[in-house]
Amino acid sequence: MADIIKVSRNIDNAPTSPLSTQSVAFSHYNNISAQLPVDPETGTIVAGGIKIQVSQCLENIKAIVEGIAHGMYDVVRINVYLKDITDIDAVDEVYSRFFRSYFPTRTTLAIAALPLTDALVQMDAVISNGEGTYPQDPCDLIKIVRNTEAAPVHALATQSVAFSHYNHISAQLPLNPKTGVIVTGGAKEQTAQCLRNIKTIMEGIDVPFDDIVKVNIHIRDLADMDAINEAYNTFFPDSSIARTLGYMPARSVVVASGLPMDALVQIDATVSHGDGTPPQAIEDRHGIVIRASNTEAAPVTPISTQTVAFSHYNNISAQLPINPKLGAVVACGAKEQAEQCLHNIKAIVESVGHVMDDVVKVNIQLTDMADLEAVNEVYSRFFHKELPARTVIGVTAIAMGAVVQMDAIVSNGEGTPPQH
Structure with missing residues (x-):
């Protein structure tokens, strides 16, 4: 279906930028631009501290989502960028008010700077788009939301949210799921645990590890990259087919100023989902090829x-x-x-x-x-x-x-x- 169109939309009651579109839909997903804690009426950062700013970011996302005839229950993924990782508890307190039916996958990290000096937080999102974009026929696709006790469980994030032909995996910290604490060792050991947690989540939903199409690695120290890659290469390629083809996922590395629980590494992933989600017909997982x-x-x-x-x-x-x-x-x-x-x-x-x-x-x-x-x-x-x-x-x-x-x-x- 080569003539599927991209639908780019801005609404009036959320901040606009001449260099980005608020929402860009294609097929069964909408991609939402990063939202700063800007009051759309004044065009300035809201005053009042981190909780007020978190609320404004989410209100802006909510306005965009509702402005294109969706709801916050359609959000499948949220990325939270903080100036100070110690603000994460304040984020969680406000965040939980915006999601009633379930929590999307989530990645949280602290970064060095945001586009506006007084901003303490910024968030972007991916939302489901069941109606597709023209000429696809609208259908009531459902999200499949899953957790497994064999991997770390977070009260405000779902481990895996599948919609249509993609699974989104929440950022995994290097936590031992049995103890709930960060594994001993350095960046190499922590990287291996993050990837082990992702693999466990994927095994829990019967998806092979080589179905990962994109990996985002958040690290505290760029000097750790050799150790991180050493561990990374023991996980990819995973299957004999992938090894024969030399398949490696797409990848991005971000140097974070801080990570939850003072971790050295955090990893999230986007995974292919050949089965689709109902009412899409179940296909051979490797029928739709990477x-x-x-x-x-x-x-x-x-x-x-x-x-x-x-x-x-x-x-x-x-x-x-x-x-x-x-x-x-x-x-x-x-x-x-x-x-x-x-x-x-x-x-x-x-x-x-x-x-x-x-x-x-x-x-x-x-x-x-x-x-x-x-x-x-x-x-x-x-x-x-x-x-x-x-x-x-x-x-x-x-x-x-x-x-x-x-x-x-x-x-x-x-x-x-x-x-x-």
Whole structure:
């Protein structure tokens, strides 16, 4: 179904930005831009501390969701970005008021900076879109919400929420599920426990580990990456087929200023779900295939695949501002590095027969939030139609000394076989 359309929408009673769209729907998902604690009437940050700001972020998400004829019960995933991880208890207190029927999957981390100086928190979301986008026929798809006691259980987050052809896995801390405490050891041991918890969740819903299409790794110290990758490579590829193909999921690494429970590592995942959710027909899980692809026109790494397509989405690995011909970060400022990141994403997108206007969501990391203006100067040149949903965060470090890193989610109208 190559003519599925992307639906980009803004509503008046939530904050708008000239450089992003509030909600971008494609097929059975809506991607919601990061919401700062901005009062849409005044255009300024609300006063009153962390609880008031958390409430405003969620009110803005709620306004967008309801403005496109959905409800907060349609939210499948929330990402919470805090300036101070010790505010997590205050977040939880407010957060629980906005979800009555169930809690979506959730990832929470502290970051170095947010786009507005006085903001203490920012949130983005993914919501289900059962009606699909034209010319798909609306159907009453259901969410499948599951927890297992064999992995850590969180009172305010569901371990796995499946909708249509994707499963979303909440961020997993390096907790021993039997004791509820962080495992002993360093980043290597903690990474292994995070991945073990994800694998346990997936086994609990009868999904093989190599059905993961995207992994997000949050770390406290970039110097731990070698140890993290050492553990990571013992989990991927998992099956004999994946090993033969050399399949690695798409991946992004974020250096967090703080993580819950003072962990060194936290990992979440997006998983293919070939069965779909009722009333979609149950297909062979490997009938809808994962299509992993690399191009020499963008930087290639053995630790991840540039783009992993499944069903109606492509998941793009985080792109550093590396010149693919030289294999080195471009030696310029934030503007030039942002342009290189976008060129790399564009090369990947075009290598799989798509264009930049098929992008539905972009995530941007900056080591200096003051560089955002320079990034924005080049950003809009890469898109000709409505801009994607977007999230921008500040981090203390990016690999290879870069000052910018970006990843993306891209619509995939043709689907992956056996869809048409």
